[in-house]
Amino acid sequence: MSKRRTLFDRVWDAHVVRELADGVALLYVDLHLIHEVTSPQAFSGLRRAGRRVRRPERTLATVDHNVPTGDRSLPIADAVAAKQVDALGTNAREFDIALFDLSSPGQGIVHVIGPELGATQPGMLIVCGDSHTATHGAFGAFALGIGTSDVEHVLATQCIVLSKPKNLEARISGKRAAGVSAKDLILALIGKIGTAGATGHVIEYTGAAIEALSMEERMTVCNMSIEGGARAGLMAPDDVTFTYLQGRPRAPAGDAWPAAVDRWRALRSDDEAAYDTRVTLDASRVGPQVTWGTTPGMVADISARVPDPAQLATENERRAAARALAYMGLTPGTPLAGIPIDRVFLGSCTNARIEDLRAAASVVRGRHVATRVRAMVVPGSQRVKAQAEQEGLDRVFREAGFEWRNAGCSMCLGMNADVLGAGERCAATSNRNFEGRQGRGGRTHLMSPMMAAAAAIEGQLVDVRAW
Amino acid sequence: MVTQFVRHRGRAVTLPRRDVDTDQIIPKQFLKSVERTGFAPALFHDWRYRADGSPDPAFELNTPTAAGATILITGPNFGCGSSREHAVWALVQFGFRAIVAPSFADIFTSNCYRNGLLPVRLQPTEVDALIRSTEGGLYEIVVDLEKQVVTDDRGFYARFSADPYGRELLLSGLDEIGRTLLEEPSIAAYERSHS
Numbered sequence: 041m042s043k044r045r046t047l048f049d050r051v052w053d054a055h056v057v058r059e060l061a062d063g064v065a066l067l068y069v070d071l072h073l074i075h076e077v078t079s080p081q082a083f084s085g086l087r088r089a090g091r092r093v094r095r096p097e098r099t100l101a102t103v104d105h106n107v108p109t110g111d112r113s114l115p116i117a118d119a120v121a122a123k124q125v126d127a128l129g130t131n132a133r134e135f136d137i138a139l140f141d142l143s144s145p146g147q148g149i150v151h152v153i154g155p156e157l158g159a160t161q162p163g164m165l166i167v168c169g170d171s172h173t174a175t176h177g178a179f180g181a182f183a184l185g186i187g188t189s190d191v192e193h194v195l196a197t198q199c200i201v202l203s204k205p206k207n208l209e210a211r212i213s214g215k216r217a218a219g220v221s222a223k224d225l226i227l228a229l230i231g232k233i234g235t236a237g238a239t240g241h242v243i244e245y246t247g248a249a250i251e252a253l254s255m256e257e258r259m260t261v262c263n264m265s266i267e268g269g270a271r272a273g274l275m276a277p278d279d280v281t282f283t284y285l286q287g288r289p290r291a292p293a294g295d296a297w298p299a300a301v302d303r304w305r306a307l308r309s310d311d312e313a314a315y316d317t318r319v320t321l322d323a324s325r326v327g328p329q330v331t332w333g334t335t336p337g338m339v340a341d342i343s344a345r346v347p348d349p350a351q352l353a354t355e356n357e358r359r360a361a362a363r364a365l366a367y368m369g370l371t372p373g374t375p376l377a378g379i380p381i382d383r384v385f386l387g388s389c390t391n392a393r394i395e396d397l398r399a400a401a402s403v404v405r406g407r408h409v410a411t412r413v414r415a416m417v418v419p420g421s422q423r424v425k426a427q428a429e430q431e432g433l434d435r436v437f438r439e440a441g442f443e444w445r446n447a448g449c450s451m452c453l454g455m456n457a458d459v460l461g462a463g464e465r466c467a468a469t470s471n472r473n474f475e476g477r478q479g480r481g482g483r484t485h486l487m488s489p490m491m492a493a494a495a496a497i498e499g500q501l502v503d504v505r506a507w
Numbered sequence: 508m509v510t511q512f513v514r515h516r517g518r519a520v521t522l523p524r525r526d527v528d529t530d531q532i533i534p535k536q537f538l539k540s541v542e543r544t545g546f547a548p549a550l551f552h553d554w555r556y557r558a559d560g561s562p563d564p565a566f567e568l569n570t571p572t573a574a575g576a577t578i579l580i581t582g583p584n585f586g587c588g589s590s591r592e593h594a595v596w597a598l599v600q601f602g603f604r605a606i607v608a609p610s611f612a613d614i615f616t617s618n619c620y621r622n623g624l625l626p627v628r629l630q631p632t633e634v635d636a637l638i639r640s641t642e643g644g645l646y647e648i649v650v651d652l653e654k655q656v657v658t659d660d661r662g663f664y665a666r667f668s669a670d671p672y673g674r675e676l677l678l679s680g681l682d683e684i685g686r687t688l689l690e691e692p693s694i695a696a697y698e699r700s701h702s
Contacts, residue, residue, distance in 0.1 A: 171590040205613070
């Protein structure tokens with residue numbers, strides 16, 4: 041009998057072009073997503089060496105990281121950013137790569153448009169020069185972030201050399217309570233395992249609480265795998281996955297569709313497959329989560345208080361927590377609920393899909409943003425934006441005092457003009473609360489779209505379950 | 508072409524913090540460049556310089572003994588977060604050849620090997636010992652990738668285990684893309700059997 045295999049083993053095995061050494065393989069890449077920030081040096085390298093892009097039709101480009109989210113009829117004010125956007129246009133044209141540029145109705149955050157187009161499919165190996173590529177793992181793909189040298193390598197060879205990561209099963213059982221979202225599950229998991237808890241591993245998310253998630257919620261969970269240190273995160277595809285994909289522009293169509301679904305149904309872990317590491321989480325015990333520090337692992341239930349560094353186990357942790365609290369301007373023992381905020385950011389590849397906007401709008405409807413708060417909604421893609429406008433969500437947000445912007449990464453990483461000022465405190469639906477991430481001196485609290493929406497209305501962190 | 512790394516002796520400087528993410532190593536405002544060079548001034552920018560642009564004398568890399576350092580000794584999970592290879596370019600262009608820490612983030616590790624920068628993983632107690640040794644002023648260590656050991660002149664000796672593929676890349680300094688292109692028959696065969 042053959043060895044019992046995990047979902048990850050299956051996807052890995054199906055992509056081995058050649059074993060190069062023990063545990064090291066040359067793997068074939070099905071889909072290569074590129075954007076303006078981490079690709080220009082790779083194209084320069086190709087040109088210098090006189091190399092071509094091996095499979096342009098397996099490459100997809102968009103602009104998202106540095107683009108303005110204001111009026112799209114105006115030129116990009118930042119000349120350096122504009123040059124980078126232009127470079128992607130030039131490279132895409134020269135190497136014959138499909139590009140969703142600022143004028144395209146398909147433009148958006150790379151991890152939002154891949155699934156939206158149906159380009160992301162179960163069983164694929166997907167790479168992108170961006171650490172949140174794990175998002176696509178929600179479809180049962182092995183999707184990982186790579187650096188620019190590897191981007192160049194994939195452009196030239198359509199392959200990547202990898203040492204096979206270990207496999208971690210994160211089993212999330214139980215049923216979520218009302219007011220608790222996919223974001224809360226992944227934040228709670230990262231809080232439990234730590235920011236390096238899954239280093240060297242690919243996480244497979246399993247369990248009843250995962251199976252119960254919608255496709256977009258699954259993407260939120262997989263998206264933050266990197267925040268637990270994982271090389272990637274994935275989930276077995278099922279009818280939820282297939283229903284989401286059917287009819288999308290790049291999904292298989294006609295006779296190819298049922299054949300693809302048959303193939304995809306085999307993408308699951310065998311019973312009693314061997315994982316290197318296992319962790320469990322009971323979803324029914326998870327409340328809305330809020331980060332209090334400067335890593336996503338510094339997270340607690342909204343009903344908790346700012347922790348006291350002195351209570352932590354090791355000197356290393358005590359120093360890190362004390363430093364984080366000094367940066368965040370927080371005092372140990374302060375209840376998290378009630379901490380006043382200045383800004384709200386609803387956006388990012390983690391939480392800017394249509395369901396996220398609907399969830400936030402349901403909290404906001406008929407209410408108004410607190411007087412001293414500046415709040416913005418940045419849809420994950422222009423298609424998400426158009427869909428939201430069709431549903432009238434833009435009106436809900438605008439009437440409540442939110443800014444309604446165009447698609448991009450925006451204030452998740454603050455490469456464009458959307459940044460926090462020093463000392464400003466922000467309720468954000470993004471994925472990183474690192475020092476300065478949203479602007480030098482800015483203070484980020486990560487949370488779900490519903491929690492961020494409620495914080496916008498009250499002007500402080502608040503438990504959305506009480507609403 | 509990967510810069511070759513076999514053995515390096517150099518001055519060590521410490522940054523005793525855990526979870527140093529790539530946003531700290533190189534903040535986003537420096538990622539708009541389309542070039543691969545010019546990142547040294549941006550290294551640890553928001554820690555290295557105060558808001559008015561003057562160097563912060565309290566920051567570890569601004570101390571007089573840090574001048575000319577080529578080996579960085581730091582805390583666990585170094586290089587976590589964003590995949591930006593600019594972080595590695597900035598470290599290399601600043602002059603670093605090796606980073607010693609109890610653990611590193613995966614994408615960062617991969618980026619290091621492709622730029623001639625060696626990530627050296629030692630036990631936390633060994634890293635602590637090195638950090639203590641730097642407290643006395645100028646301190647040099649030797650990182651030997653061939654033998655996979657770290658030593659100093661005072662009898663410090665620690666073994667490490669580099670990623671076998673990354674080690675081969677650094678020892679040979681080969682052109683990885685050029686090497687993979689030699690696999691063309693295998694790649695073409697894979698494509699034929701999967702189309």
